[in-house]
Amino acid sequence: MVHTVIQALILGILTGGVYALMSTGQTLVFGVMRVVNVAQGVLVILAAYLSYTLYSQFGIDPFATIVLVMPAMFAVGVGIQLLFIRPVQRHRGSVTFEQTLLIMFAVAVGIEGILDLAYTSSYRSIDTSYANASWTVAGYTFSVVRVLAFALAVGLLGLLWLLLNKTPFGRAVRATVQNPTSARLLGVNTERIQALGMGVGVSLAGASGAVFGLIYPFDANSSYDLVSRLLSIIVLGGLGSVVGAVAGSLVLGVAEAVVQTFSPVWAPFTFLVVLIAVLLVRPQGLFGSAERGAL
């Protein structure tokens, strides 16, 4: 049993890394724009399809496709902001939580419909020569893809940290998160920052999509299970907190994996119990701020 639990722990941490990549993008979008991005799940799936197409049509390795998919998804994110959110923002003076929820839901349904038409409802799987390979270390199995995905997540999240903390753009993002009015008074073009922030958030979905397609079979509807998990993660970690999203992802991955070794039926419920317990003690989440964002 000890062996099984440790194996589950390993799987949970590796899976948590993939979730971290998806959820940091989502929490970043919330932090910068106060947009509840319920489309993040379908954007991950869109990226998975892009990576699948580049692999199956042009033979580009899925990890290498990230170099192409991330910029493409960055453009998608900026496009969503400019085409769907900014017009409402300008027309009404501001955009509310409820409005962003509906806008992003409409975006999600639209993208899902297009994917369904383009790729039909058949499941797709990115099946490289190493997709099912694994290493065995001291009797424990490490999936090659999951280890690479975890490493990718660590690398990209490190770059994100540098971007947010060591660059003028990052300073502007953090200023916008903490107080958009003051940021504007200090000369930050918050509309531009919001568009770029959306782009960065969605580009992280792009990177995780390529990885997702390597690990899991998917179709256009696969986003529904994803989005509920991602929302739970960012609420647990604290809305708008990148560190919180990473922590929430690891908690989700480990909690589910370990509980599954005892009873698979209770695994999803366990995470919800953790979520509710944390919110009762800290309504702002593990790393969230009671007032404004806490990037």
Add this chain to the structure above:
Amino acid sequence: MRRRILSNRARRAALAVSAVAALALTAGCAAANGSSAQGSAKGPLVIGISLSLTGDFGDTGQAAERGYELWADQVNAHGGILGRQVELKIVDDTTSATQVVTNYESLITQDHVDLVFGPVSSLLTVPGAQVANRYGYAFIEPAGGAPNVFALHLHNIFLAQPAPVLQLGQSFVDYILSLPKAERPKTAAYSSVDNPFASPIVAEVQQQLQAAGIKTVLSQTYPSEQADLSPVVARVVAAKPDLVVDGTQGEDGYETIKDFVQQKFSPKFLFMPNDASDPVAFPAAVGMANVDGIYTADDWSALADRPGNQAFIAAYVAKYGGTAADIDPTSAEAYACGQLLAEVAAKTGSVSNATIIRALHSGTWTTIEGNLSWNAYGATNGHSGLLLQWQDHELVPVYPVADAAHAPENPKPYWGA
């Protein structure tokens, strides 16, 4: 696949409306079909069908469309049904149970189609059959084999498959128990997603194999929303069973195989009643190198020795291209619906709905799905479907012996071997 269960109140209301509507309308239908019963009508025989051409069941719906259209082409090339050319009126229900109701209502009351055939999946068959019953229409259907379809207690339903879906595992049980005791698996693990089309099948297999002395070392059910199955599969691996019965449904089946490969565990026997039976999607999702040795079950196979099967395959390949291995069983199921209608017409000289319902409730009818007969509520009387096994990258029927193209091969080769 998913299903929807009507509340008792809704069902009672539907039946009450059905009773009144049927009294008012069956007379009209009977009159309308009276001329066709004599085979004297000159117009085409219009058959209305609601199919999921888009949405979740889009691929399955399109497979059914190919089967229906192939049958209609063949019938028309031979002079039609009782001298009338068959005209299919197929409308898309977008995999929506609501749209199915609208479609069949519209086909029957506005388009005044002569007959209707069923949609794909039990989810859509339930509401579709109720509408058809309300207007006295026979409902020969290709793919609604779940218990809730027959729980409607309607007499107009006829499933064009050899056995209801919950008996999908029976052929595997029969095969295992046909083996000498020394060759049977000694231990078994049962794992299933919590889904009405998966867990009851696995439970039935477990009950019978356990009673036969095969020791259960693991029995687990996981929720359908479980995103990552690797820890679930790790439990199976840790139990080290000879036999794994895996009740998967869709993406979890594909992921399970990937996890087995990654965790380097290959059981001697692996039975996956649902996902592994897809001759195209399954190898595409898990890799062709990983399919050999896996057992699955289905109602139809290109290699099954059934009357008319080879003619159907030849016509299908001629019309749509590809090979026999590319044919989705749903196409065969839809084609069998047409075969049943043609046989009733040939035997009775009528295609009135009342005649079809009366005729199909007696006797046995030969189709490429096997010899079919039904109980009062539309479930086929068959004991089981076909046991299939992936051998040399091909899905072949291996049991019952009468339908087998090859003998089963045990133990399952290691992944990629």
